[in-house]
Amino acid sequence: MSVSPHLNQTKTLTIAVTGLNANDNPGPGLGVIRALRDGFGENLRIIGLAYETLEPAIYLSDQVDKTYRIPYPTAGVEALKERLQQIQEVEHIDVLIPNFDAELFNFIKLEKELLNMGIRTFLPTHQQLADRDKVNLQAFGNKHGLEVPASETILAVSELDQMADKLGFPLVIKGKFYEATIVQHISEAYKAFYKLQAKWGLPIIVQQFIKGTEINIAGLADGEGNTLSVIPMRKMYITEKGKAWAGITIADDKLINLAKAFAKASQWKGGFELEIMRDEKDRLYIMEVNPRFPAWIYLSAAAGQNQPRMLVDLALGNQVKELTAYTAGKMFVRYAWDNIIDVAEFQKLSAFGEL
Amino acid sequence: MKQKYERPTIRKMNTGLMNKFGTRTDFDPVESIDGVAVKDLVAQYGSPVFVLSEKQIRRNYQAALRSFKTRYPKVQFAWSYKTNYLNAVCKVFHQEGSWAEVVSGFEYHKALGNGVAGHQIIFNGPDKKEADLILAIENHSLIHIDHFDELYLLIQITQRINKTAKVAIRVNFDTGVYPIWDRFGFNYENGQAWTAINKIAKADKMELVGLHCHIGTFMLSTAAYAVAAAKLCQLALKCKNELQNPLQYLDLGGGFPSTNTLKGAYLPGVDTVPSVEDFAEAISNTILEAGFDTDELPLLILESGRVLIDDAGYLIGSVLANKRLSDGRRATILDFGINILFTSNWYDHKISVAKESGQYTEETVLFGPLCMNIDVIRESIMLPLLERGDQVVVHKVGAYNMTQWMQFINMRPAVVLIDQQAKSHLIRKPENLTYLEMMEVVPDYLKI
Amino acid sequence: MKLKANIATSENGFIFNPATGDSFTSNGIAAEILTYMKAGESEAEIKQKILDRYEVELCQLERDWDDYMLQLKEANLLDL
Numbered sequence: 082m083s084v085s086p087h088l089n090q091t092k093t094l095t096i097a098v099t100g101l102n103a104n105d106n107p108g109p110g111l112g113v114i115r116a117l118r119d120g121f122g123e124n125l126r127i128i129g130l131a132y133e134t135l136e137p138a139i140y141l142s143d144q145v146d147k148t149y150r151i152p153y154p155t156a157g158v159e160a161l162k163e164r165l166q167q168i169q170e171v172e173h174i175d176v177l178i179p180n181f182d183a184e185l186f187n188f189i190k191l192e193k194e195l196l197n198m199g200i201r202t203f204l205p206t207h208q209q210l211a212d213r214d215k216v217n218l219q220a221f222g223n224k225h226g227l228e229v230p231a232s233e234t235i236l237a238v239s240e241l242d243q244m245a246d247k248l249g250f251p252l253v254i255k256g257k258f259y260e261a262t263i264v265q266h267i268s269e270a271y272k273a274f275y276k277l278q279a280k281w282g283l284p285i286i287v288q289q290f291i292k293g294t295e296i297n298i299a300g301l302a303d304g305e306g307n308t309l310s311v312i313p314m315r316k317m318y319i320t321e322k323g324k325a326w327a328g329i330t331i332a333d334d335k336l337i338n339l340a341k342a343f344a345k346a347s348q349w350k351g352g353f354e355l356e357i358m359r360d361e362k363d364r365l366y367i368m369e370v371n372p373r374f375p376a377w378i379y380l381s382a383a384a385g386q387n388q389p390r391m392l393v394d395l396a397l398g399n400q401v402k403e404l405t406a407y408t409a410g411k412m413f414v415r416y417a418w419d420n421i422i423d424v425a426e427f428q429k430l431s432a433f434g435e436l
Numbered sequence: 437m438k439q440k441y442e443r444p445t446i447r448k449m450n451t452g453l454m455n456k457f458g459t460r461t462d463f464d465p466v467e468s469i470d471g472v473a474v475k476d477l478v479a480q481y482g483s484p485v486f487v488l489s490e491k492q493i494r495r496n497y498q499a500a501l502r503s504f505k506t507r508y509p510k511v512q513f514a515w516s517y518k519t520n521y522l523n524a525v526c527k528v529f530h531q532e533g534s535w536a537e538v539v540s541g542f543e544y545h546k547a548l549g550n551g552v553a554g555h556q557i558i559f560n561g562p563d564k565k566e567a568d569l570i571l572a573i574e575n576h577s578l579i580h581i582d583h584f585d586e587l588y589l590l591i592q593i594t595q596r597i598n599k600t601a602k603v604a605i606r607v608n609f610d611t612g613v614y615p616i617w618d619r620f621g622f623n624y625e626n627g628q629a630w631t632a633i634n635k636i637a638k639a640d641k642m643e644l645v646g647l648h649c650h651i652g653t654f655m656l657s658t659a660a661y662a663v664a665a666a667k668l669c670q671l672a673l674k675c676k677n678e679l680q681n682p683l684q685y686l687d688l689g690g691g692f693p694s695t696n697t698l699k700g701a702y703l704p705g706v707d708t709v710p711s712v713e714d715f716a717e718a719i720s721n722t723i724l725e726a727g728f729d730t731d732e733l734p735l736l737i738l739e740s741g742r743v744l745i746d747d748a749g750y751l752i753g754s755v756l757a758n759k760r761l762s763d764g765r766r767a768t769i770l771d772f773g774i775n776i777l778f779t780s781n782w783y784d785h786k787i788s789v790a791k792e793s794g795q796y797t798e799e800t801v802l803f804g805p806l807c808m809n810i811d812v813i814r815e816s817i818m819l820p821l822l823e824r825g826d827q828v829v830v831h832k833v834g835a836y837n838m839t840q841w842m843q844f845i846n847m848r849p850a851v852v853l854i855d856q857q858a859k860s861h862l863i864r865k866p867e868n869l870t871y872l873e874m875m876e877v878v879p880d881y882l883k884i
Numbered sequence: 885m886k887l888k889a890n891i892a893t894s895e896n897g898f899i900f901n902p903a904t905g906d907s908f909t910s911n912g913i914a915a916e917i918l919t920y921m922k923a924g925e926s927e928a929e930i931k932q933k934i935l936d937r938y939e940v941e942l943c944q945l946e947r948d949w950d951d952y953m954l955q956l957k958e959a960n961l962l963d964l
Contacts, residue, residue: 134449157704186703236615258702282700424907428898431449432909441940443948444914446899446955449907760951764958796911821911823944 094121095172096393097128097200100180100373101138101145105320107376107415109180111138113389114145116382120390128172134431140422147172150434154184161187162194174200176396178389180373185210201396203351205304205372212347213370215255215286225346227339228366230358232288241270244287253288256281263290291368293360297325299374299381300340301388303395304350309403310386311340313357314377317412325415328377330384332409339365352378352392377413384411442794443821466788466829469750471858474790474827477752482866483827484753484772486851488834490528492748494856497532500744503713507720510735514558516690517543519741519835520749524853524863526550529744537739541568548575558687558739560606560648562586562620569593573601580648580687581605582621587632594641604646604687605632609667611651611660620650624667630674637679644681647672650689650739654698658710658718664688665719669726672734685735688719694746696783696832712743742835749834751777752790755826756805766800768822772830773804773811776848778840779833780813787813790827793820806845843867885953886963887921904960913938914952 096117100108114127129148131139139148149168152160168174177200179188188195189204196202212221222229230253233244245252245267254273255261258281262273274285295316302308313336318327340355354371374388381388385407394401430436467474470489477485497513504511514535515526521543526536527550536547539561547557554575559568562582570593572579581587581603594601606621607629622629636642651664668686676682692715697705723736753772761767774780787802797818804811813830822828841848847867852860892900897915899908910918913934920930931945956962 154703158707183702187707190707424900425894425898428449428894428896428900428907428909431907432896432898438939439937441938441944442911442913444911444917444952446908446910446914446959448959449909758951760954764955794911 093124093126094176094393095126095128095174097130097168097172097174097177098145098180099130099132099151099178099184101129101131101136101148102133103137103417106322106324108136108138109374109376109378110136111141111144112376112379113178113180113374114138115379116387116389117393118144119382120387120393126172128168128174130168130177131430134427137420139430139436140420140426148430148436150430154181154187158187158190162191165191165195165200166198169198169200176201176203176393178202178374178392179204182372185372201398203392203396205350205353209347209349210372213372215369216257216284218367218370221347222367225342227343227346228364230289230291230366230368232286234284234286236283236285238271238274241274241287242267245270248287248289251290253290255286255288257284257286261288291358291360291366293358293366295319295323295325296331296336296357296359296365297328297375297377298336298340298355298357299378299388300344300349300353300355301391301395302344302349302351302353303401304348306345306348307403308341308344309391309395309401310381310388311337312381312384312386312388312407313337313340314380314413318414325377327412327414328380329412330380330407330409332407335363335365339367343367343370352388377415380411380413381407383413384408440794442796443823445796445798445821447796447798464788465790465792466831467790467792469752469829470854472854472860474752474829477852477860478754478827480860481850481852481862484751484770484776484849486776486833486838486849487750487752487860488525488745488851488853488863489748489750490853490855493525493528493745493834494532496744496748497529497534500712500716500738500740501533503711503716504720504736504738507716508723508733508736510733512685512735512737513744514556514687514737514739515744516739516741517546518839520745520838521546522838522851522863523550524861525745535737539563541565544568544572544577555602558648558737560650560739566593569601570597573597573599576602578645579603581632581636584622584632587635591635591639591642594639598641600641600643602643602645603636604644604648604685605629605636606648606650607668607671608649608651609664611663611667613652613655613657613660615652617650617652621648624671629671633671633675633679637675637681644675644683646683646685646687646734646737647675648687648689651691653691654693654742655691656693656709658714661688661715662718662722665722666726669723669728673727676732682732683734685737686723687737687739690739690741690743692740692743694742694832694835696746696779696785699782699784701784712740745834746832747834749832749837751830751833751837753828753830755822755824755828757824758822761801766798767803768800768819769803769805770813770828771805772849773806773813775804775806775811775844775846776837776841777804777813777830777833778837778842779835783832784814785833786831787817787819788829788831789820789822790829796821808845838864843872847872885921885927885956887918887956888961888963891918891922891961893918893922899959899961901959901961906959908959908961917952 098110098113100110102108126146129139129145130151131148151164189207218229219232251263251265253261253263256277264270264273298313300308301310313331314328315331316325316328320326352374354375356369358366358368386404391401469487514537515529517538535556536552537558538544538547554577557577559572559577560580607624608618608621609624622632636644647668649664672683693709695705695709753770756769756771759767797820802813850866851864853863854860890902897910
């Protein structure tokens with residue numbers, strides 16, 4: 082182990098975490114918190130930052146010490162800054178770990194001001210955030226020689242025929258922000274185009290469908306081209322939304338090297354997740370790059386590389402050495418738990434913005 | 437002493453689906469604009485009323501000019517008349533040193549009337565009448581040719597009147613953003629632009645002095661301007677090297693966004709829109725590295741409109757009524773609608789209340805006063821509890837509203853300029869029936 | 885206009901409807917009126933109290949009262 086143990090630290094470390102949400106597509110917040118609790122032991126105070134009153138982890142009082150509501154990303158940087166200033170006066174947060182794609186833009190924008198308040202982060206740049214966006218992924222892959230599914234951004238339904246000729250069926254039709262549909266023939270493609278256009282606007286992304294095994298990789302990189310931890314996980318049980326509900330760590334140098342190549346090419350800073358498809362010919366395609374830890378991140382700690390804790394150390398400026406050893410064959414099997422609370426707690430959070 | 441009253445209201449606590457697109461809230465009251473109280477402005481000029489801040493206009497202009505001048509040696513702005521052609525506004529820009537950029541005959545005459553020298557008027561657009569072209573030639577104005585028909589017409593006119601026209605062509609190209617504005621000017625990629633340039637070079641009475649482009653509006657990509665500048669530079673160098681016709685200027689047009697938030701945008705414009713500095717950086721670097729000799733660097737012209745005036749304009753209005761819709765939603769009817777706030781079609785304008793109010797807010801729909809279903813200013817906004825007669829202030833309305841507004845059902849309101857000493861001046865009177873009927877003619881047989 | 889019997893109100897202005905599971909927040913006056921309603925006071929008595937305590941004209945209060953009752957009805961809090 083290269084990370085110095087903090088188990089006996091005397092000063093309480095205060096870490097703020099977002100992404101406390103959970104439905105069939107859970108946020109990474111709770112996984113991050115659990116890994117931090119494992120990694121830091123006592124003298125750790127976790128501050129939850131929530132957008133909604135029903136983000137489930139808010140009510141897990143043994144995991145989250147205190148929760149504050151923060152303004153939606155749509156309210157802008159200034160509103161977020163003001164709210165964090167208020168919270169900081171009370172809580173003296175040392176490190177903040179954002180876990181939502183949609184909020185990252187604002188947190189990155191506030192990076193320096195947070196540091197002035199005494200809040201450290203370890204985040205990618207706006208440029209890195211934009212480069213891995215699904216609209217730009219093809220260009221990113223081409224530029225760095227990384228295999229990505231052939232895709233094209235289109236603005237008119239008339240371009241679909243041409244794309245179908247080029248890529249063949251099935252095709253994946255994706256919305257600008259969210260949602261994807263797999264279509265088998267052109268009439269379905271038209272239907273998907275109109276539906277996604279109505280919901281998310283243009284452009285629409287048309288992507289080659291790749292059949293294979295779904296693998297996710299959780300990684301942590303230092304912003305100078307080096308990965309400090311890579312944990313590949315094969316999905317074993319997949320929800321309707323394509324999320325892993327159970328998964329297993331696997332050992333494969335090809336996957337590790339791919340994550341390293343990604344971090345080197347992008348100079349990625351912070352946690353990331355690569356969604357990989359391995360086809361029959363053992364080719365690895367990067368389907369998507371998530372600019373944060375995945376919801377299953379606790380598995381990294383269980384397998385021997387506690388990425389959230391390493392990230393905190395990086396944010397604090399502590400020396401962190403690359404980890405390479407981990408246990409293959411560790412599994413996570415997700416479980417949903419009905420936590421019981423009183424309506425008063427919910428009302429309190431709704432009205433006062435903290436709990 | 438009685439307590440301050442606020443209408444009783446309850447709000448359901450959110451238990452529904454998690455919502456990735458929460459609502460925006462702008463609660464800080466705006467009680468005055470540039471030191472003049474909102475209620476005084478309404479008392480003096482009525483409601484609704486457009487208010488422009490001279491201080492902000494000048495600040496915007498000077499900041500934009502500085503952004504470019506610190507990066508590139510020769511820069512000239514030309515005020516885009518169509519963005520806001522109230523004479524008082526134009527004069528502020530001309531005082532600051534701005535030329536005029538016009539797109540129609542009447543705008544051309546307006547610029548002359550505002551005292552702009554002929555050679556400092558840029559004449560753009562697809563619709564230039566023959567008489568306007570003759571005037572522009574005689575005044576040595578810069579005529580930016582939009583299509584071949586116009587080019588041939590100009591050749592004819594110059595031969596007929598035996599005078600030389602100073603011209604540029606508008607060029608369109610693929611800059612990686614969509615839609616491509618290929619309906620204006622000559623295309624670069626298919627060689628049309630070069631053909632047009634050659635025709636001008638061969639004509640006796642045509643002097644090719646510059647190149648022009650205008651790649652779009654509310655552009656959020658600085659990279660697109662770098663591409664545009666690079667392609668214009670290539671064309672300009674080709675003019676010099678192959679036709680021995682070095683060009684005096686490159687006109688990059690306008691299209692820089694203001695910090696308004698586009699409808700459907702996830703993050704607010706204030707945080708996401710690139711600054712003029714960012715655009716200046718992209719454009720200047722490209723031209724400086726294009727391969728011009730230092731003493732032959734072309735003048736860089738910019739036709740910015742929106743970015744220089746949007747945030748200097750406010751619209752003050754009043755609440756006409758509150759009502760509750762059939763589905764329980766709150767609705768507020770204001771005395772201004774899409775008739776004068778045209779930009780509410782594509783922006784979620786920031787709207788503030790004009791007086792200190794309670795902490796409690798409610799979600800409401802904002803309707804305009806027209807008897808038309810489409811007259812909606814905002815589908816949903818969180819606002820403090822408003823009462824009939826309360827004033828609201830709409831922000832960043834300085835661009836296009838005072839030119840695209842329509843006289844429909846209601847008259848257009850007054851426009852006021854607050855000078856740098858915090859004194860207000862009426863710069864356009866509110867319309868009245870006499871004004872409206874001035875151009876009407878009733879045939880004699882209908883008069884009885 | 886009668887409030888449903890089992891509606892729970894708290895001093896912070898929270899309202900909880902045990903029959904539907906809905907929670908609401910209310911502003912000061914809204915909470916105050918609810919308290920009077922729960923105590924069984926009549927519409928006229930409540931209005932008079934509000935007029936005595938707040939800077940408001942009767943015509944304004946009348947209008948807002950009707951709207952408030954509509955809100956309570958929408959929220960399923962009234963015994964109709």
